[in-house]
Amino acid sequence: MCSIILLLVILMFILQTVPVYNSKEGQGYWKQEGADEISEALNQRVIEGTAKNVIVFIADGMGMTTMTSSRIYGKGENGFLAWEKFNNVGVLKVYSANKLVPDSCSTATALFSGVKANHKTSGVDATVDVDDCEASLKPEAHLDSIMSWAQESGKGTGFVTTTRVTHATPSALYAHTPNRNWECESKIPQSGSKCEDIAKQLIQNMPGKKIQVIMGGGRQCLQSSVPDSAADPVDTWSCYSKDGRDLIEDWKKDKENNKYSYQILNNNKDLQNLDLSKEYTLGIFANGHLKYDYERDRSDQGMPSLSNMTEKAVQLLQKNKNGYLLVVEGGLVDQAHHRGHARKALEEVISFSDAIQKTLELINFNDTLVIITSDHSHSLLLTGYPDRGQGVLSSTLSAMDKIPFTSLLYGTGGPNNYQFGVENETVVRPDPTKNDTTEWEYSQQAVVLNDEVTHSGADVLVFAKGPMAHLFNAVHEQTYVAYVVAYAAKIGPYRTNGESTQYYCNCYLILLLITSLIIILK
Numbered sequence: 001m002c003s004i005i006l007l008l009v010i011l012m013f014i015l016q017t018v019p020v021y022n023s024k025e026g027q028g029y030w031k032q033e034g035a036d037e038i039s040e041a042l043n044q045r046v047i048e049g050t051a052k053n054v055i056v057f058i059a060d061g062m063g064m065t066t067m068t069s070s071r072i073y074g075k076g077e078n079g080f081l082a083w084e085k086f087n088n089v090g091v092l093k094v095y096s097a098n099k100l101v102p103d104s105c106s107t108a109t110a111l112f113s114g115v116k117a118n119h120k121t122s123g124v125d126a127t128v129d130v131d132d133c134e135a136s137l138k139p140e141a142h143l144d145s146i147m148s149w150a151q152e153s154g155k156g157t158g159f160v161t162t163t164r165v166t167h168a169t170p171s172a173l174y175a176h177t178p179n180r181n182w183e184c185e186s187k188i189p190q191s192g193s194k195c196e197d198i199a200k201q202l203i204q205n206m207p208g209k210k211i212q213v214i215m216g217g218g219r220q221c222l223q224s225s226v227p228d229s230a231a232d233p234v235d236t237w238s239c240y241s242k243d244g245r246d247l248i249e250d251w252k253k254d255k256e257n258n259k260y261s262y263q264i265l266n267n268n269k270d271l272q273n274l275d276l277s278k279e280y281t282l283g284i285f286a287n288g289h290l291k292y293d294y295e296r297d298r299s300d301q302g303m304p305s306l307s308n309m310t311e312k313a314v315q316l317l318q319k320n321k322n323g324y325l326l327v328v329e330g331g332l333v334d335q336a337h338h339r340g341h342a343r344k345a346l347e348e349v350i351s352f353s354d355a356i357q358k359t360l361e362l363i364n365f366n367d368t369l370v371i372i373t374s375d376h377s378h379s380l381l382l383t384g385y386p387d388r389g390q391g392v393l394s395s396t397l398s399a400m401d402k403i404p405f406t407s408l409l410y411g412t413g414g415p416n417n418y419q420f421g422v423e424n425e426t427v428v429r430p431d432p433t434k435n436d437t438t439e440w441e442y443s444q445q446a447v448v449l450n451d452e453v454t455h456s457g458a459d460v461l462v463f464a465k466g467p468m469a470h471l472f473n474a475v476h477e478q479t480y481v482a483y484v485v486a487y488a489a490k491i492g493p494y495r496t497n498g499e500s501t502q503y504y505c506n507c508y509l510i511l512l513l514i515t516s517l518i519i520i521l522k
């Protein structure tokens with residue numbers, strides 16, 4: 001009797017602790033899974049017609065390895081991120097005008113304006129080299145973005161980011177600058193003094209002035225002398241304004257002078273209590289970038305999630321009868337990778353996925369095109385032969401030196417990632433399992449010492465659903481995204497009504513001129 005009970009207890013123990021995935025899926029599972037996928041594929045509906053609304057989601061620095069690792073980390077290897085069931089997928093080539101491995105603002109310019117730009121420049125064509133203020137002032141070098149195109153067609157526009165609203169990716173929506181670091185006046189050198197900083201362009205110029213919803217961080221670029229605290233530190237490494245400006249006040253005055261209704265949001269509570277009827281909304285929730293999702297203050301005075309900002313932005317924009325364009329950036333995936341903390345990057349992809357999940361509950365794919373992509377990837381590896389169920393924060397043993405290595409590694413990295421040492425005149429690699437490799441702050445090992453982890457030039461994926469989503473179906477240039485948005489929404493280069501009448505008008509004018517010339521000459 002006693003032994004039977006003992007056996008039962010042992011059996012219960014085994015059943016409880018052995019994870020589900022170790023009982024490997026049988027043939028039946030894969031056959032069923034295959035049949036389900038076939039039927040999903042056969043039931044795909046091509047949605048023709050015009051996209052009244054377009055939402056573009058960009059996870060900064062989310063390459064294929066990051067996407068796979070985040071899926072395993074957050075959903076398990078059988079799981080799916082919010083967009084992974086979208087029925088149209090393309091591959092994007094991300095090289096910039098002058099770099100094989102690009103940065104975020106040249107790629108954002110490609111995505112939003114449809115023209116490749118030089119490294120570190122935003123909203124200008126390849127005639128402008130980094131720091132060349134004179135060249136960037138030439139109107140013919142300026143590129144119009146999907147945001148201008150949408151506004152010209154009478155659509156509402158907005159953007160949401162977890163970075164400063166003046167940071168690289170959003171800047172390409174509204175600014176023209178030869179240097180992405182010129183976010184506020186204090187970073188512009190004497191040689192660039194004729195150029196306007198990015199924050200000023202957002203608040204004072206078109207199309208920035210007409211963006212109905214702006215949410216993110218970056219108060220330190222908009223206002224001089226902002227309060228500094230541990231909960232919301234001023235990022236002294238990047239631009240912070242010193243000229244006494246208050247561009248938030250200027251934004252407010254502009255809306256008042258034009259008799260628009262508006263609201264300014266500073267924290268979670270403001271966001272939760274916002275008034276959906278207001279025409280203009282400016283939500284600035286941090287001095288620098290927003291905090292990583294895992295560490296942000298979730299109280300009323302704290303910073304909102306990407307999901308909550310996105311939900312409110314969609315609701316605010318949905319009242320536009322001509323439709324809207326919304327751009328949402330999960331910007332901290334890239335930040336986490338640069339610092340060499342892979343787990344933080346994976347967690348940011350999960351909150352990006354949550355924001356998309358929330359959005360899908362609010363929209364109708366019959367009139368809304370949703371695009372998910374990334375600007376570039378990172379030098380992250382998922383390697384070794386970890387077992388199923390171990391998770392991506394695991395380690396496996398090197399066959400040569402018998403020292404474990406983590407499944408996630410970086411190609412390049414800062415001093416925290418570059419960990420080789422010398423012992424007895426031999427290069428040694430420390431055993432990562434001496435640390436808890438599942439910790440937020442754990443730094444995965446890198447091959448090459450650099451100031452930080454660098455981007456990768458590998459292609460990225462684009463996923464789409466809604467009107468004209470089927471236009472993504474091959475290996476495309478990154479610039480293609482802007483043209484798909486334009487084609488689907490009939491804006492910018494594919495604008496129909498307004499543009500064509502203007503074209504005919506011009507034709508008639510020229511005809512009239514020629515006829516009168518002939519008459520005069522006779």
Ligand SMILES: *[C@@H]1O[C@H](CO)[C@@H](O)[C@H](O)[C@H]1NC(C)=O
Pocket residue numbers: 272298304305308
């Ligand atoms: C998001 O907003 C909802 C209310 O709309 C609130 O209940 C929730 O706490 C917020 N979530 C986060 C993660 O901030």
Ligand SMILES: *[C@@H]1O[C@H](CO)[C@@H](O)[C@H](O)[C@H]1NC(C)=O
Pocket residue numbers: 364365366
């Ligand atoms: C979308 O359009 C299709 C075809 O016209 C229709 O059958 C479907 O009900 C629509 N879906 C929604 C959510 O409106």
Ligand SMILES: *[C@@H]1O[C@H](CO)[C@@H](O)[C@H](O)[C@H]1NC(C)=O
Pocket residue numbers: 423424428
């Ligand atoms: C270095 O040499 C010392 C003394 O011979 C030895 O105890 C130690 O294990 C060696 N370390 C390595 C990494 O081989």
Ligand SMILES: *[C@@H]1O[C@H](CO)[C@@H](O)[C@H](O)[C@H]1NC(C)=O
Pocket residue numbers: 416435436441442443444
């Ligand atoms: C390992 O842990 C120590 C102590 O917390 C920490 O100082 C070190 O940076 C960690 N190493 C890595 C590679 O994360």
Ligand SMILES: [Zn+2]
Pocket residue numbers: 061104334335338455
């Ligand atoms: Zn980056």
